[in-house]
Amino acid sequence: MKAGESSAFKYLVDTYKGIVYNTALSILQNDEDAEDMAQEVFIQVFHSVKDFKGESKISTWLYRITVTKSLDLLRSRKRKKRFAFVKSLFGENNEPLAEQASFVHPGVQLENKERARILFSAIDKLPENQKTAFLLNKTEGLSYQEIAEVLHVSVSSVESLLFRAKGNLQKYLEGYYKK
Template identity: 55%
Template sequence: MQESELIAELKAGRASAFRMLVERHQDKVYNLALAIVQHPEESEDIAQEVFIEVYQTIQNFREEAKLTTWLYRITTTKALAHHRKRKAQKRFSVLTSLFGLNNEVLHDPPDFHHPGVSLEQQEEMRTLFKAIDQLADTQKVAFILHYIDEQSHREIAEVMQVSVSAVESLLHRAKQNLRKLLGPYYKERNNP
């Protein structure tokens, strides 16, 4: 089924079209959310929220961009909002733990495991994703969409609603910042 037909079927409220949409895009939506929030369970929740929003708001989709662009835009918005909320809760929990009986941190982040990463690469990927997590949100989204989801600069510009030159600038700054953040790790690794 072509995208235009799928959109028409979705707008007509066909359950089979919605099922097809989910089947086609659930992995991409989940993986994008996972790359941003770095927690599998939360990524599953975000993916569900994305598809619920699409189902509830498909009538508002004006077809000025591709359906996948719209999905990515919703996913990045929801994932970043969720990530910011979790960071704020973590900061608060660290502060409240200062006054606790045992001074323990209430919300330690779990180890990050991405489904497409082999075991021998887990340490490097954990380090990389910790560094990516420290980037500004716009740099993080551009970097993830380009280097992990393999989106073109034009596709990223559509998702982020910025110019192609802005995407190029974000990617350049993200790479510079990652070099700074990862420099000590690779220096230590190469000089044991």
């Protein structure tokens, strides 16, 4: 792979496309964006495989790239939204701001679809690190140790992140039912 053999690259894409796509899908909450992101991640992998030192598992490395790039995309979108909002205040752009359509994950069971939709919209409000830890744990099924390796933090930090994430989600959901 490091020598750039295309068959090795094909094997890598075919083996790991699932985790890359699913991670991006959970964070971005949009299947088209997730597919674009999966392509972007593998393009980056193709160019930077020489930098992979093999100190961690390939899957950990891929999770890390996917999480970083997906969060970067969300951040740049938020910046654009804020800029568009400021422009609209000055009357330069009176178009309504596009809101994220409510996301239903295709892997959720039919009877849970509505609940999962509410949960995903609450997850979207979490701070980045809590959101990432929660999604890696819930949708990817990663252990605390694996999440710690992906996020470059200690296991106790992951425990704390997940504890705070659940607390915040509970608060958001209580607010949702009080409306």
